[in-house]
Amino acid sequence: MRCEQFAELVWDLVRPSVLPEELAAQARLHAADCAACARLLAEAELLQFGLKTLAQQVRSRPLPEGVERRLRAEVRRRWRRRALRRWLPEAAFAVAASGVLVLMLGPAGDRGVRDRGRQVAAALPAPVEQGLAVPKNPAKTGVTKPSPSRPEAQAFVLLPLADGLRPADSPLIVRVRLHPDALARLGYPTPAKHSGELVQADLIVGPDGWPYAVRVVH
Amino acid sequence: MEAGAGEPQAELLRRLAGGDEEAFGIVYRAHAPRLYRYALHMTGQVAAAEEVLQETFMVLLEHADQYDPARGTLEQFLLGIARNRIRRWLQQDGRYVELPEERPGEPPTRPFPLVSPGESEVLESLTRDQLTRRLWQTIQTLPEHYREVLVLCELEGMEYAEAAAALGCPVGTVRSRLHRARELLAERMRSRTGLTSSVGPERED
Numbered sequence: 074m075r076c077e078q079f080a081e082l083v084w085d086l087v088r089p090s091v092l093p094e095e096l097a098a099q100a101r102l103h104a105a106d107c108a109a110c111a112r113l114l115a116e117a118e119l120l121q122f123g124l125k126t127l128a129q130q131v132r133s134r135p136l137p138e139g140v141e142r143r144l145r146a147e148v149r150r151r152w153r154r155r156a157l158r159r160w161l162p163e164a165a166f167a168v169a170a171s172g173v174l175v176l177m178l179g180p181a182g183d184r185g186v187r188d189r190g191r192q193v194a195a196a197l198p199a200p201v202e203q204g205l206a207v208p209k210n211p212a213k214t215g216v217t218k219p220s221p222s223r224p225e226a227q228a229f230v231l232l233p234l235a236d237g238l239r240p241a242d243s244p245l246i247v248r249v250r251l252h253p254d255a256l257a258r259l260g261y262p263t264p265a266k267h268s269g270e271l272v273q274a275d276l277i278v279g280p281d282g283w284p285y286a287v288r289v290v291h
Numbered sequence: 292m293e294a295g296a297g298e299p300q301a302e303l304l305r306r307l308a309g310g311d312e313e314a315f316g317i318v319y320r321a322h323a324p325r326l327y328r329y330a331l332h333m334t335g336q337v338a339a340a341e342e343v344l345q346e347t348f349m350v351l352l353e354h355a356d357q358y359d360p361a362r363g364t365l366e367q368f369l370l371g372i373a374r375n376r377i378r379r380w381l382q383q384d385g386r387y388v389e390l391p392e393e394r395p396g397e398p399p400t401r402p403f404p405l406v407s408p409g410e411s412e413v414l415e416s417l418t419r420d421q422l423t424r425r426l427w428q429t430i431q432t433l434p435e436h437y438r439e440v441l442v443l444c445e446l447e448g449m450e451y452a453e454a455a456a457a458l459g460c461p462v463g464t465v466r467s468r469l470h471r472a473r474e475l476l477a478e479r480m481r482s483r484t485g486l487t488s489s490v491g492p493e494r495e496d
Contacts, residue, residue: 117477140348144345
């Protein structure tokens with residue numbers, strides 16, 4: 074074997090099981106008789122040892138903290154955004170259709186809305202009171218005559234994120250006072266001109282803390 | 292190192308695209324360690340490697356639908372994204388100055404770059420072994436195309452064919468670049484340290 078050949082394969086020589094045994098033996102025999110190639114082999118062995126050590130040390134470094142947490146939050150955020158984009162047109166259409174129906178049917182339509190509200194509310198737990206007098210059974214809310222002590226509620230309007238709401242999710246009804254603008258931001262139809270007074274409303278809140286449906290309580 | 296050995300990668304990515312956090316966890320745990328180490332070796336800085344890792348997965352979240360299993364494994368897809376991010380980082384960051392490639396037999400014509408704060412942080416975390424420290428520093432001075440094959444094949448233990456697929460080049464190119472990378476590494480280590488005489492394990496001579 075010539076020195077040029079040895080120099081070509083010295084790096085494979087120091088890696089286990091890369092060269093055929095016969096060729097490796099020839100190369101080692103050459104290095105035993107050639108001082109320059111022996112030195113080259115020693116250097117290659119040393120570098121191979123160093124690279125292996127370096128690889129082990131870097132391999133033992135833990136992953137940076139926080140990256141996975143931030144990325145998981147991003148996964149959730151993107152999913153919510155996609156769900157919102159998917160439901161916005163349908164929700165807008167549903168709200169518009171509901172408005173048209175109410176206008177067309179008049180008092181009968183109003184009764185229909187109340188009936189739907191009773192159906193939704195019957196499947197849900199009692200609202201959490203926020204300093205207000207709330208009937209224990211909201212299912213009866215729509216059928217009793219409105220009075221100052223017994224507020225009457227409209228039907229719940231599904232918000233764009235209602236996609237994930239299932240009975241097993243144990244939603245909670247929270248009664249709150251909101252500015253009409255806040256209602257509008259939730260996707261609830263409010264008149265463009267309003268008095269600015271706080272509106273009493275029930276929110277169906279999912280187990281993740283997001284509002285899924287809203288109804289105004291008069 | 293393929294994600295979810297029991298589940299096809301395309302299915303995992305489909306779940307990921309649908310907002311499945313568990314699918315993300317499987318993909319992240321399977322691929323993040325190697326991607327992080329690769330970025331660490333290529334940038335030489337902890338903060339930059341963390342940035343590259345995060346950005347790589349952000350791109351995956353955004354473009355998971357662009358992954359085509361027929362064109363390669365998910366690991367290759369992710370390494371490709373990481374390479375682009377690293378390249379951009381190297382181009383934008385003024386701290387790194389690539390040395391010109393020397394001809395065989397000629398000594399380096401420029402001094403080696405100083406150790407940056409991020410680099411020294413990495414070095415501090417390594418053992419005090421002189422050889423390892425100097426190797427780490429010297430690897431950072433190699434031209435990018437040599438450094439990446441050295442990192443993938445020598446430090447990450449990839450086969451030539453695997454590295455070629457990850458880098459999108461023929462196996463022969465990987466082989467020749469690796470050979471040249473080792474030569475350059477040896478030359479630079481020799482000129483810096485007097486390689487065989489001053490450092491390293493005891494050997495029988």
